[in-house]
Amino acid sequence: xxxxxxxxxxxxxxxxxxxxxxxxxGILCCTEKELYNLxxxxxxxxxxxxxxxxxRKGNLKPRYFEWKGGSINSMGLxxxxxxxxxxxxxxxxxxxxxxxxxxxxSIEENYLILRKANISSNMNAIELNLSCPNLLEKDxxxxxxxxxxxxxxxxxxxxxxxxxxxxxxPYFEDFHFRKMAFILNKYPIYFVTCINSLPNGICxxxxxxxxxxxxxxxxGGIGGLSIKPFALANVRKFYTYLRKDIPIIGCGxxxxxxxxxxxxxxxxxxxxxxxxxxxxxIPVFDRLIKELxxxxxxxxxxxxxxxxxKLNVF
Ligand code: RRO
Numbered sequence: 047x048x049x050x051x052x053x054x055x056x057x058x059x060x061x062x063x064x065x066x067x068x069x070x071x072g073i074l075c076c077t078e079k080e081l082y083n084l085x086x087x088x089x090x091x092x093x094x095x096x097x098x099x100x101x102r103k104g105n106l107k108p109r110y111f112e113w114k115g116g117s118i119n120s121m122g123l124x125x126x127x128x129x130x131x132x133x134x135x136x137x138x139x140x141x142x143x144x145x146x147x148x149x150x151x152s153i154e155e156n157y158l159i160l161r162k163a164n165i166s167s168n169m170n171a172i173e174l175n176l177s178c179p180n181l182l183e184k185d186x187x188x189x190x191x192x193x194x195x196x197x198x199x200x201x202x203x204x205x206x207x208x209x210x211x212x213x214x215x216p217y218f219e220d221f222h223f224r225k226m227a228f229i230l231n232k233y234p235i236y237f238v239t240c241i242n243s244l245p246n247g248i249c250x251x252x253x254x255x256x257x258x259x260x261x262x263x264x265x266g267g268i269g270g271l272s273i274k275p276f277a278l279a280n281v282r283k284f285y286t287y288l289r290k291d292i293p294i295i296g297c298g299x300x301x302x303x304x305x306x307x308x309x310x311x312x313x314x315x316x317x318x319x320x321x322x323x324x325x326x327x328i329p330v331f332d333r334l335i336k337e338l339x340x341x342x343x344x345x346x347x348x349x350x351x352x353x354x355x356k357l358n359v360f
């Protein structure tokens with residue numbers, strides 16, 4: 047019997063990605079060493095830690111905690127500053143796609159960073175983070191302010207000409223999905239990544255009768271397995287409401303190849319691994335690729351297009 051070759055590559059608006067599985071921004075992608083390791087790994091692309099104009103140390107530790115069901119973090123945007131990431135991209139020697147994540151502390155800072163990125167040549171796209179849940183300076187998540195986002199994108203696309211995707215916070219109401227999709231559908235958005243961590247969770251240590259992370263009185267963004275049903279729902283809703291030429295990158299709670307399959311079935315074109323990448327390190331990518339390929343083999347599918355978005359509903 048001739049075995050069909052199984053292809054798990056994907057295409058994000060012309061950016062060819064050899065495996066649909068990549069890291070999530072924030073996880074082991076801040077320093078030169080971490081980015082190099084990702085570049086050499088079987089992650090299909092490299093997403094950088096969200097950056098600001100100036101380097102930041104982030105919030106006080108402990109600021110990350112994990113348990114069987116997921117993780118909580120209040121990192122507070124520690125990063126090496128936009129110049130470091132642009133410089134890394136300029137000198138990197140790899141054909142692997144890079145998504146530069148940015149997260150200015152204000153709209154004005156986002157414009158500044160994007161103006162810098164606009165004149166840099168060596169990145170495939172920006173992933174604009176509209177969903178950081180952990181800043182002490184501004185307690186607002188831009189992705190929940192629909193009119194601000196609308197004005198921001200209107201102004202941005204007057205001058206910004208490079209590929210730009212957005213990373214969204216989780217939404218819960220159908221009305222909110224429709225409203226955000228309506229805004230995004232007006233612009234040449236390259237891709238949508240959903241979701242960032244679920245904001246304002248809390249985890250407790252009963253021995254100490256205390257919260258487990260220091261910043262913000264213990265409140266932080268929840269990631270990992272616990273958030274998967276919400277993340278899948280966000281992918282599905284946006285798959286329904288976004289223009290068909292805006293690909294979706296799914297993120298939230300992926301631990302196995304089966305989870306990756308579920309995301310693609312909901313309509314994702316690619317997926318990102320956060321909490322599980324931090325737990326398992328670089329080998330996570332090979333394991334997930336192997337598990338996904340086994341599922342496709344058993345189902346006799348030769349590529350993601352055989353089942354992408356084709357979730358059965360009653
Ligand atoms: O650095 C963080 O605290 C952080 C960011 Br920027 C983000 O987008 N999502 C998250 O869970 N943590």
